[in-house]
Amino acid sequence: MFKKILIANRGEIACRVIKTAKKLGIATVAVYSDADRDALHVRMADEAVHIGPAPSSQSYIVIEKIIEAIRKTGADAVHPGYGFLSENAAFAEALEKEGVAFIGPPVGAIQAMGDKITSKKLAAEAGVSTVPGHMGLIADAEEAVTISASIGYPVMIKASAGGGGKGMRIAWNDQEAREGFQSSKNEAKSSFGDDRIFIEKFVTEPRHIEIQVLGDKHGTVLYLGERECSIQRRNQKVIEEAPSPFLDPATRKAMGEQAVALAKAVGYHSAGTVEFIVDGKANKFYFLEMNTRLQVEHPVTELITGIDLVEQMIRVASGEKLSFGQDDVKLNGWAIESRLYAEDPFRNFLPSIGRLTRYRPPGEGKTSDGTIVRNDTGVFEGGEISMYYDPMIAKLCTWAPDRLTAIDAMSAALDDFEVEGIGHNLPFLSAVMQDERFRAGRLTTAFIAEEFPEGFLGVEPGxxxxxxxxxxxxxxxxxxxxxxxxxxxxxxxxxxxxxxxxxxxxxxxxxxxxxxxxxxxxxxxxxxxxxxxxxxxxxxxxxxxxxxxxxxxxxxxxxxxxxxxxxxxxxxxxxxxxxxxxxxxxxRLMPVKLPPDTSKMLLCPMPGVITSVAVSGGDQVEAGQALATVEAMKMENILRAEKRGVVKRVAVAAGQSLAVDELIMEFE
Missing domain, CATH: 3.30.700.30 (Glycoprotein, Type 4 Pilin)
Structure with missing residues (x-):
């Protein structure tokens, strides 16, 4: 077993890994940027090493800085968490040369399955059903438009090295394909250092269901059931559950066996996830991608199987055999995960940054009614939500013997969760838990768009x-x-x-x-x-x-x-x-005070940086036309005209940092 593990990550996943390492008696090392000097994962670790400025491109994804931290602390293993360097084959190779264990899959598996284009080709060669698309590299936006039109709209434009919803866009026409290609390329370059893009057919009524796999270095690969991840916004998962309310035992077995076969084909070991798009009408499933890392939503699998996935990753990396077989994997009860994001649902879920003036999660553990509450977090009261990283604050999970009881337990836990100082999506999560369609399990990846077509405006009390x-x-x-x-x-x-x-x-x-x-x-x-x-x-x-x-x-x-x-x-x-x-x-006799009129102004909806301005003073614009682009928390947000008009003046320039509600431009 390892003596010291360095966690090459930050936030809640770094804290999550530290908890299991401590349970196993293993010392831990945190790395941190300027923005994370006082972060929770730094406080929890036995040692901490500063690795550079706030932007991840200058700190968390710089391989040389992680290697230097390993040498400085004498760590004999590295857990990459998810995101950042977790699916970077060059990083795994660098660790191998350094004689340090990588708590993850072999380099060959990362190369084969971590790259979305290569993984699609391998899956097709292995006889796995895949979604129609163009797996070759795309030179520019015009070629993206040509390919999209040949596949047939709608299409999904995706970063080859992507994950977590970044570098992904859905295009319904040529204009959206052109804009989506460039935005996906920019986000991919910023988030992953790899701007390769591919395009595939977007299934219009899909369910997103993924299979958790776990393998050791001795040839054993198992599947640990599935997770339903259909509740998504901007291709980013918001609510997950295990098991899926859709799958029957036969489909679960078929998907699980395909996932295992694919993993074995690339010599996989460690924890990984094979994602599928499932046609809810025809009950057919199609390979989407394989994530060669721990997933954000892994806690729901842990809650229904009783298996600590981080512990198993550590044991596998140290050479141990899995201590259980496929027949030993039993799915017990139901688990729900709600991702608490620093995003304001009343502003179209745009990112929010600032200080957590109040952060009081519900109590964890078994409750008086037999349900379980778990909260994986990387923040604390008084801490700051930075613009440089993913906006996730916490992952709140509940377990119960059945689905509706787990949902009710989640509702109660959300009621008890206090967050102040920033915009956050707690009200939205609570609203979903009360939604009749969600409670009935009638889910697709279009759930949020269909149930909240005008955006989230709060819940009107009955x-x-x-x-x-x-x-x-x-x-x-x-x-x-x-x-x-x-x-x-x-x-x-x-x-x-x-x-x-x-x-x-x-x-x-x-x-x-x-x-x-x-x-x-x-x-x-x-x-x-x-x-x-x-x-x-x-x-x-x-x-x-x-x-x-x-x-x-x-x-x-x-x-x-x-x-x-x-x-x-x-x-x-x-x-x-x-x-x-x-x-x-x-x-009743008092007059009502009216809010100021801002109908002729474009205000910045979030703290961020203006990356481009598409119009000038005097320009006539049409409804839906792109006006400016704001980047915040590694996501590009295109601001569009709500109606036809003429630009009176532009008050900002590209590269300028803005606060919420700062003026971008005025209209006549």
Missing amino acids: EGDLRKLAAIATTVNRTLQARAVQISGTIGNHRRIIGQHWVVKLADQEFPVTLETSADGTAVVFADGGRITVAGGWLPGQTHAHFTIDGAPLGIKVGRAGTGIRLRWRGMDVVAHVREPRVAALA
């Missing part, structure tokens, strides 16, 4: 939800009133009395309510006679509260918004005003 929120707001208000009484005491000979009758206004609705105290808590009685009993505690200053609503537990985020009470729950975000009846009557 009548039942409004009443729950009104009851909670009334209870919170009562606590605030009781505190005010304690502070003010008596006025003259009169002691202040808390009223029983209130009017709650939220989401443009008013609910006259009466408070009644009972042995079970506070009963909130509505004008039509409906009653909701609220039990549980909340104290002023607390940002999160647990209540029991008519006997059912509920976690909710509580805050102040001026004179109102802000409540966030299950993707809903409302401000409730709880007023005495007379005050409520006067409040």
Whole structure:
């Protein structure tokens, strides 16, 4: 067994590897850039080595700097995590020359399967069904348009060395193929140092299902079930689960055996994933690619199999045989993973950076109802989300005996997850958990586009939800009133009395309510006679509260918004005003303040760098026309005109860094 492992990565995956290494009694070495000097993985490791400036191209993917850190610390093995150098054959070869073990597959397998073009050809030669496409190199955007038209739209434009949704675009016409080719090429060069691009047919109603494989150096290769990864946004996975609600045992076995055969064909060992596109109508599957590394979503497989994949990777790399066979692999229960991203769902999921002023994940481990909560993270309260790296904050996972219970456990865990200081997708994740189509398992990779065609605008509370929120707001208000009484005491000979009758206004609705105290808590009685009993505690200053609503537990985020009470729950975000009846009557007379008009301005939707400006002052633009490109967190974002108009002036230039809502251009 190894004595010291260097983790050539950062963030949550570096922390994840460190946890297993410590469990095995192995010392760990972290590497870090200028931006990660105070990062969590640096704090957790036994040693840490600085490797350069913030951009990954000058630090995390510079092989010579990783080798230098190995020499400095005497590490005898390297775990690459995922991304960065994890599928870089030159890195694995450099480690081999250095006499250091690579905790991953052999160089030949990385070369054969890590390259998307080569892997497609090998899969076809091996008789594996593949998606139609052009596997040769593409010279320029015009050739990309010609190839795309010959394949037939829609097409997927992909980076050969890509992964994690970077360097990928879907094109539905010539213009999108032309733009998508250049953007994919730029992202591929920036993220992987390899700008080769290929094009394949985009299956319009696909499910993305992948098989986890695990092999040792003695010829054994197993499959550990599948993961459903169909909930994607911009080709980036958002929610994964294991097993898939779609596969039957026969299809699972067929996919697993094909994945194993492909792995054996390239002499594979270590953990890897064979990804398939599955036609939900015809129940056919097509080889997509093989990732010769640990996947982001590996925790759901660990939760349903009980197998620590990082531990197995370490043991395999040290020469051990797998201690179990295919028949020993049992799938137990159901696991869900939600990726918490520093992306603002209310701004079309654009990246958000800044400091985590509050970061309180739910408690991990087995809960009182038998479900399990797990949170893989690489951040901490007070830490900073940088513009230089992937926007992932954490991977929240839940396990339960069945799928719906796992989904409900995830909903409760998301309710208890507090993140402040940046934009994040927690409300969106909560909304998906309540979506009827998701709960029924009717998934495709177009799920988000189809269920949220106008983007995510938050969840509108239904009548039942409004009443729950009104009851909670009334209870919170009562606590605030009781505190005010304690502070003010008596006025003259009169002691202040808390009223029983209130009017709650939220989401443009008013609910006259009466408070009644009972042995079970506070009963909130509505004008039509409906009653909701609220039990549980909340104290002023607390940002999160647990209540029991008519006997059912509920976690909710509580805050102040001026004179109102802000409540966030299950993707809903409302401000409730709880007023005495007379005050409520006067409040109805107050005029509504209108927001400023920004309809003739293009504002920067995220912190980032302007990489190009496509128009000038005086130009006439059409709806959908590209205006400027902003790069943030290694992703290019093309900003387009919402309608026809004339550019009055351009306020920025290429290379300029902008903050959120800074002016890019004005229109006449």
